[in-house]
Amino acid sequence: MATFGYTSFAQQVIFGEGALHHLGQATERFGWRQMLLCVTSGAHARGGVARIKAALGGRLALTFDGVAPHVPEEMVTRATALAERAGVDAVIGFGGGSAIGAAKAIASALEERRMGRPTPAAYPTDQPLIPVVAIPTTYSGSEMTAVYGVTREVDGEPRKVTVSDPKIAPKLVLYDPLLTLDLPLRVTAGTGINAVAHCIEALYSTTRNPLSTAAALAGLRAIAHALPHLGASLANHAARAEMLEGAYLAGTALAGVTMALHHGICHVIGGATGAAHGDVNGIMLAPVMRFNLEAAAPQLAQAAEAMGIADRVSAARDQRAAGMAAAQTVADLVERLRLPQRLREVGVREEQLPGLARAAFASRTVHNNPRPITDVSQIEALLRAAW
Numbered sequence: 001m002a003t004f005g006y007t008s009f010a011q012q013v014i015f016g017e018g019a020l021h022h023l024g025q026a027t028e029r030f031g032w033r034q035m036l037l038c039v040t041s042g043a044h045a046r047g048g049v050a051r052i053k054a055a056l057g058g059r060l061a062l063t064f065d066g067v068a069p070h071v072p073e074e075m076v077t078r079a080t081a082l083a084e085r086a087g088v089d090a091v092i093g094f095g096g097g098s099a100i101g102a103a104k105a106i107a108s109a110l111e112e113r114r115m116g117r118p119t120p121a122a123y124p125t126d127q128p129l130i131p132v133v134a135i136p137t138t139y140s141g142s143e144m145t146a147v148y149g150v151t152r153e154v155d156g157e158p159r160k161v162t163v164s165d166p167k168i169a170p171k172l173v174l175y176d177p178l179l180t181l182d183l184p185l186r187v188t189a190g191t192g193i194n195a196v197a198h199c200i201e202a203l204y205s206t207t208r209n210p211l212s213t214a215a216a217l218a219g220l221r222a223i224a225h226a227l228p229h230l231g232a233s234l235a236n237h238a239a240r241a242e243m244l245e246g247a248y249l250a251g252t253a254l255a256g257v258t259m260a261l262h263h264g265i266c267h268v269i270g271g272a273t274g275a276a277h278g279d280v281n282g283i284m285l286a287p288v289m290r291f292n293l294e295a296a297a298p299q300l301a302q303a304a305e306a307m308g309i310a311d312r313v314s315a316a317r318d319q320r321a322a323g324m325a326a327a328q329t330v331a332d333l334v335e336r337l338r339l340p341q342r343l344r345e346v347g348v349r350e351e352q353l354p355g356l357a358r359a360a361f362a363s364r365t366v367h368n369n370p371r372p373i374t375d376v377s378q379i380e381a382l383l384r385a386a387w
Contacts, residue, residue, distance in 0.1 A: 004209035006256055007124040009146060009169035015248065017241065019176035020048070020135065024055040026172055027133065032090035034061040035133070036083045038103045039094050041065050048094060048137065048179055061086040067095070067102045070160055070270050070277075073152040076102065080109040092133040093170070096191060097140030097277060100132075104148040104168040107132050111167075121167045134170035137179045138191040139223075139243060140277070141198050141251030143170050147259075151271045159359060160271025169255070175248060177241040185234060189337035190278020192227045192243060195219065195250040196330060197285050201260050202253035203303055204296035204370045209256060213302075216253035220306040222246030231337045261373060262288040264365035265382070268356055275346040282339040283346070287386050289327035291378075295371035297323045304329075343387045353383045 014022050027035065037060060043049050044065065053060055064079045083091065083106060091110070093103030107130040111119050114129065134143035142148070146169035149160045180188075202208060202216040223246035229239035265288070266280045293300060300323030301315040309329050315322040331341075340346050348356075357380035360366050366373055373379065 005207070006209045006211060007166060009166065009255065010127070011144075011169060011171060011173060013173045013175065013248070015175040015245070017176065017178050019174045020051055020055070020179065023052060023135070023174060024057075026174070027056065027059065027090070030090070030131070030172065032131070033059055034087045035059055035090045035092055036061060036079070036086065036088040036106065037063045037092045037094060038067050038079065038099050038106065039063065039065050040067045040099060043095055043099075046182055048135075052092070052094060052135070061088055067099045069098050069274065070151040071098060071101045071105055071149060073150050076105045076109055076150060079106050080113060083110050084113055088130070090131050090133060092135065093143075094135045094137070096136070096138035096187070097142040097194075100134045100136060100140070100142040100170070101148040103132050103134065104142075104170075105150050105163075108148075108163070108165065108168050119167075120165050124166045126167050128167040128171075131171040132168060133172045133174075135174045135176070135179070136244075136247070138183060138187055139195045139247035139250075140191045141195055141247055141254060143173045144248065144251030145169065145255045149267055149271070157355070158272055160267045162267060162365065175244055177237065177244050180240050180244060181235060181237070183234070185231070185338070187278065188230050188234060189227075189339050190276060190282060191247075192223060192230070193282045193285060193330070193334060193337070193339065194278050195223055195247040196227075197262055197281050198250035198254040199223070200285065200289060200300075200303060201262055202250075202257050204292060204299040205257035205260060206368055206370055207258045208299075212253045212256045215249045217302060217306045219246045219249030219253060220303055221308075222249065224307040227333065228336065258368040259365050261292070261366050261369040261371075264363040265360050265379065267365070268360045268363060269343070269348065272356060272359065273346070273348050273352065275348065279340050279346045280343075282334040282337075283341060283343055283386050284382075286327045286331035286334070287382055289330065290324065291382060292369065292371045293320060293323045293327070300326050343383065348387065350387060353387060354380055357383055
């Protein structure tokens with residue numbers, strides 16, 4: 001009999017077209033009076049910021065529109081100081097993974113500042129002093145997880161450092177497919193592949209559990225059906241809704257397990273080079289799936305079945321072949337969506353590869369991989385093959 005552990009988070013999720021209309025009422029029920037809104041500088045043009053301001057009225061104390069990719073530490077420090085002066089009691093992340101990650105980092109830093117000491121959760125069920133609200137407009141999945149990354153200087157080099165804390169899982173999540181209709185193809189594709197990666201890593205995570213597996217398989221089914229349609233027509237309302245549902249399931253799956261080699265590598269590359277997380281996901285996912293096949297063939301065969309590549313009988317009969325087919329399907333989808341396929345295409349220089357491999361090897365996330373990572377050369381070989 002399998003053994004597993006599972007920690008759930010106290011979250012309210014509101015999903016559906018027009019979900020943003022519920023923001024004012026939902027935050028009122030929570031009793032939040034002074035909120036900070038975190039967005040990128042381009043978010044104003046799409047109209048969502050104005051709708052949030054109208055919904056919250058005087059309870060929106062401050063809008064911080066300086067969110068940058070990979071959440072630089074300096075940005076977090078600056079926004080936290082502004083939030084402290086405004087007396088903020090909740091932080092809203094509106095946008096993609098960077099905006100929601102910034103909201104988590106700012107809320108955590110603000111709580112630490114007010115308490116005068118680090119405040120990580122002592123118990124898995126601890127609740128935050130400063131809660132986070134997430135309104136995703138991409139498929140990055142950060143809204144469902146208790147993890148965020150901050151890029152800071154380590155030994156003179158930029159490094160994306162991940163933080164895990166049950167308290168920073170968003171307390172309120174609003175999924176509104178209408179907010180994704182103007183998402184460009186590059187962002188749609190990159191964050192969509194990121195959602196696929198969440199499902200894959202949840203399936204073969206060393207801490208997987210029945211709920212994470214069920215959510216990952218359901219998420220893969222939805223994403224595999226919807227994402228190709230969005231590659232053909234970005235204005236497909238039904239595909240947008242199905243894709244967002246798949247991203248929700250993918251984030252839920254990943255929230256209950258440990259990440260592994262793929263996310264560890266992607267975080268290191270993004271933090272060190274500034275390459276977009278979705279782009280790096282697309283480049284590295286299929287190679288990492290192939291690398292892990294010898295340790296995770298049964299789970300990758302499940303992925304193949306969920307993605308419609310193999311039926312249950314053939315997937316069970318030849319798990320390795322089904323897993324290889326799943327990896328090839330991901331690679332083909334990346335190409336079909338016109339995402340970068342080589343690390344050199346996103347600005348990674350060949351001379352950076354040894355340092356990136358060393359940084360990844362130092363990551364505890366990488367060492368949660370189902371196929372053990374015993375030497376830095378394994379990672380460097382993967383990076384060179386993808387370069």
